Amino acid sequence: MCGKIVATGKNASSKWTDGQRVVSTFNQSHVAGQIKAKDMSSGLGLPLDGVLAEYRVFPVEGLVAVPDYLSDNEAACLPIAAVTAWMSINWMQPMGKPITSPETTVLLQGTGGVSISGLQIAKACGLQGRFSNSVYKDTDSLTYSVIVTSSSDEKLEKARKLGADHLVNYKTNPDWEQKVMELTSGEGVDIILENGGAETLEKSFGCITFGGLISCVGYLSGREDLPGKRPNINVLTLMKNVTVKGIYNGPRDRFEEMLELYAQKQIHPVIDKVFDFDQGKEALQYISSGAHFGKVVIKVA
Secondary structure, eight states, X not given: OEEEOOOOXXXXXXXXXXXXXXXXXXXXXXXSSSOOGGGGGGBTTTTSOOSXXXXXXXXXXXXXXXXXXXXXXXXXXXXXXXXXXXXXXXXXXXXXXXXXXXXXXXXXXXXXXXXXXXXXXXXXXXXXXXXXXXXOGGGTTOBOSEEEEESOHHHHHHHHHTTOSEEEETTTOTTHHHHHHHHTTTSOEEEEEEOSOTTTHHHHHHHEEEEEEEEEOOOTTOSSOBTTBOOOHHHHHHHHTOEEEEXXXXXXHHHHHHHHHHHHHTOOOOEEEEEEGGGHHHHHHHHHHTOOSBEEEEEOO
């Protein structure tokens, strides 16, 4: 959420003032470092109340200041999708030193809030890829830093306009991992934002580079292994020396780190649709339909 402070408690930090615009963190007690079991009880939406409200009380450590250039609608898109994408790409990087290697290649599954945030972040970090385009001979100089998969050609075209370097429709290319390997000259990608779960994880192992990172951020295709198709994660991890990391959002200090880059590069989150406050049910149904590209906002005021 993004909102304006209307009152502060007598023990509140002096950094917060009435009228200041702020966004909330997801797990309110997760301030720095690796998330711990105790932080899970501070998660907004479950087990706590969510933010579909006109007024809400927050602990002082659960808020982050909003850069002036962002609108309220844009800022509200950042606490979950953007922070998750940021950590998926940068969690192994030291605080204050986000990844900037121009040779890093990223694969993003789908075109929802996390993936589109990942696309914007990868481009803002200057990732350029290291693989010559061996498919289109007339454009040999191209490299592929960000590859996006989707079942919709229309959404893929929108991703291209945001800077995606190559697009793979996984409906028309069911063995999309082979296509990714072809694009990367048989080496695979460095970072994968694994959003599918049961139906995509084995394919992600099939197109990750040796020593690469698979950041597991979702399980849109389900949590259970498919009948008769249970990948041997131990073997797959060892074969390519892969790091598999579950990403459960991120701490407040890394959120603030991310906002520094956003402000520097003037990144504007992609908003698919804005609903009015009394259309909350319709907004959730729209999200569940999978029709969105980027983020969906419910405007409280």
